Amino acid sequence: xxxxxxxxxxxxxxxxxxxxxxxxxxxxxxxxxxxxxxxxxxxxxxxxxxxxxxxxxxxxxxxxxxxxxxxxxxxxxxxxxxxxxxxxxxxxxxxxxxxxxxxxxxxxxxxxxxxxxxxxxxxxxxxxxxxxxxxxxxxxxxxxxxxxxxxxxxxxxxxxxxxxxxxxxxxxxxxxxxxxxxxxxxxxxxxxxxxxxxxxxxxxxxxxxxxxxxxxxxxxxxxxxxxxxxxxxxxxxxxxxxxxxxxxxxxxxxxxxxxxxxxxxxxxxxxxxxxxxxxxxxxxxxxxxxxxxxxxxxxxxx
Amino acid sequence: xxxxxxxxxxxxxxxxxxxxxxxxxxxxxxxxxxxxxxxxxxxxxxxxxxxxxxxxxxxxxxxxxxxxxxxxxxxxxxxxxxxxxxxxxxxxxxxxxxxxxxxxxxxxxxxxxxxxxxxxxxxxxxxxxxxxxxxxxxxxxxxxxxxxxxxxxxxxxxxxxxxxxxxxxxxxxxxxxxxxxxxxxxxxxxxxxxxxxxxxxxxxxxxxxxxxxxxxxxxxxxxxxxxxxxxxxxxxxxxxxxxxxxxxxxxxxxxxxxxxxxxxxxxxxxxxxxxxxxxxxxxxxxxxxxxxxxxxxxxxxx
Numbered sequence: 001x002x003x004x005x006x007x008x009x010x011x012x013x014x015x016x017x018x019x020x021x022x023x024x025x026x027x028x029x030x031x032x033x034x035x036x037x038x039x040x041x042x043x044x045x046x047x048x049x050x051x052x053x054x055x056x057x058x059x060x061x062x063x064x065x066x067x068x069x070x071x072x073x074x075x076x077x078x079x080x081x082x083x084x085x086x087x088x089x090x091x092x093x094x095x096x097x098x099x100x101x102x103x104x105x106x107x108x109x110x111x112x113x114x115x116x117x118x119x120x121x122x123x124x125x126x127x128x129x130x131x132x133x134x135x136x137x138x139x140x141x142x143x144x145x146x147x148x149x150x151x152x153x154x155x156x157x158x159x160x161x162x163x164x165x166x167x168x169x170x171x172x173x174x175x176x177x178x179x180x181x182x183x184x185x186x187x188x189x190x191x192x193x194x195x196x197x198x199x200x201x202x203x204x205x206x207x208x209x210x211x212x213x214x215x216x217x218x219x220x221x222x223x224x225x226x227x228x229x230x231x232x233x234x235x236x237x238x239x240x241x242x243x244x245x246x247x248x249x250x251x252x253x254x255x256x257x258x259x260x261x262x263x264x265x266x267x268x269x270x271x272x273x274x275x276x277x278x279x280x281x282x283x284x285x286x287x288x289x290x291x292x293x294x295x296x297x298x299x300x301x302x
Numbered sequence: 303x304x305x306x307x308x309x310x311x312x313x314x315x316x317x318x319x320x321x322x323x324x325x326x327x328x329x330x331x332x333x334x335x336x337x338x339x340x341x342x343x344x345x346x347x348x349x350x351x352x353x354x355x356x357x358x359x360x361x362x363x364x365x366x367x368x369x370x371x372x373x374x375x376x377x378x379x380x381x382x383x384x385x386x387x388x389x390x391x392x393x394x395x396x397x398x399x400x401x402x403x404x405x406x407x408x409x410x411x412x413x414x415x416x417x418x419x420x421x422x423x424x425x426x427x428x429x430x431x432x433x434x435x436x437x438x439x440x441x442x443x444x445x446x447x448x449x450x451x452x453x454x455x456x457x458x459x460x461x462x463x464x465x466x467x468x469x470x471x472x473x474x475x476x477x478x479x480x481x482x483x484x485x486x487x488x489x490x491x492x493x494x495x496x497x498x499x500x501x502x503x504x505x506x507x508x509x510x511x512x513x514x515x516x517x518x519x520x521x522x523x524x525x526x527x528x529x530x531x532x533x534x535x536x537x538x539x540x541x542x543x544x545x546x547x548x549x550x551x552x553x554x555x556x557x558x559x560x561x562x563x564x565x566x567x568x569x570x571x572x573x574x575x576x577x578x579x580x581x582x583x584x585x586x587x588x589x590x591x592x593x594x595x596x597x598x599x600x601x602x603x604x
Binding site for chain 2: 095121157
């Protein structure tokens with residue numbers, strides 16, 4: 001049954017994750033020859049796990065505008081390929097140096113550093129190939145707009161810029177202002193979440209006010225998401241998270257929690273999630289999945 | 303004066319390199335804030351040098367189909383951003399571990415490894431943003447096709463796949479077959495060169511036989527280019543090359559020269575360049591720049 005028919009959020013999320021995973025599996029080329037190793041690493045790090053929240057945002061926003069299943073699913077796969085690439089490169093020894101990801105050895109531990117660099121590079125290229133490729137989905141004007149928006153969200157004015165700030169923040173220590181850390185996170189995680197939530201509007205050629213409503217939703221939700229990430233880094237266990245907790249404290253890095261404290265950070269996340277949900281007003285009851293997603297983001301344990 | 307008016311190849315190459323450099327400079331965003339470091343690294347590694355041969359192939363092939371200057375220049379910039387990103391990542395310690403590039407410290411020596419990884423990632427995203435962005439150039443159908451073709455050429459089925467093979471070849475030692483090394487190089491350097499030479503045909507919506515003629519030209523020229531690279535690695539100096547020579551021999555890697563010997567490698571490069579030029583027949587005298595480019599590729603000293 002289509003995503004829009006689901007009432008229960010957990011079932012909808014599980015359905016979306018399964019469907020996007022199957023699509024991604026089909027979209028990663030099979031190789032028999034020597035370079036098969038890079039395809040294996042791409043599969044290892046992009047398939048078999050994750051909540052697929054970004055894919056869910058694409059698919060759920062697409063239901064608001066009666067977007068076809070195929071273009072929505074390709075766009076959802078593209079954003080998950082970008083997300084997977086960013087995690088591979090983030091985990092590298094020169095970056096966050098993390099050995100554990102989604103409960104498994106991170107890509108460079110399972111393969112090696114060179115393969116991990118290449119697998120990340122190839123996943124980024126694959127994301128744009130999947131978005132642009134013309135055989136299977138619709139209007140080329142929509143597709144170029146998606147490519148341009150995703151490239152901007154993923155690049156130095158978006159995610160990569162945020163990662164750069166994040167690395168510099170480590171040397172800066174815990175004395176960051178709340179404004180500076182908010183900007184960092186808006187770039188690092190917010191830009192891709194914004195793309196995900198507005199992709200449905202681009203695909204559906206939605207009227208400007210509706211696209212802006214989704215953009216405002218994404219803006220608040222992305223920040224709530226990051227604050228909860230910081231909370232989980234303090235409160236979660238490696239088993240729950242599938243990655244090493246306590247890394248930010250160990251690195252002496254400023255986080256929303258280190259600046260606001262646990263109580264105020266929790267309250268702030270709740271406030272932002274409620275604010276996010278309020279932006280969905282123009283869509284009425286049809287936005288019930290995105291509304292529940294806001295609740296999920298603040299109540300999740302991983 | 304437009305590129306097509308140049309008779310002298312060296313002047314044409316210098317003109318194209320200057321023009322694409324100015325365009326690239328404009329296309330890399332300026333940043334004042336913390337993440338400025340990643341923009342600096344992007345500029346450091348993508349501006350100020352290089353023959354810009356790939357850009358030249360785009361611009362020269364575009365003259366055959368009366369493509370507008372702006373879309374040709376943006377496409378030329380995109381391919382050079384991809385090329386620059388690939389060199390940054392290639393030079394990383396986990397990859398080729400090279401301290402010198404274009405006569406300067408390589409990106410991770412000048413900045414640091416993390417910044418180099420991020421600068422490469424951001425340059426790849428920028429390439430696709432530049433190709434896809436709709437404000438300035440034409441038909442979105444053409445733009446999606448360019449994005450899809452470049453993404454394929456740059457990804458695991460193209461350049462990145464070739465880099466994976468190249469890394470594996472190091473452990474394999476000098477006993478590679480000529481077939482295996484040809485396939486490796488067709489992926490590693492050939493795929494991007496093919497994109498460059500056929501981009502003009504895509505931009506100009508050329509008839510299929512003309513696009514295929516350029517593709518055949520690129521096929522032979524790409525291989526000639528790589529054989530000459532292997533020759534220069536043996537015969538060139540660090541001063542001429544702006545990078546460390548003799549690395550392949552030191553690593554015990556198979557190259558066209560180690561398999562064929564100097565004499566036969568030289569003869570093979572010459573044969574391929576002549577063959578490449580012959581594919582330009584259907585264009586008559588208007589392809590004089592591409593014809594001279596084939597000559598340049600085998601006679602260059604760096």
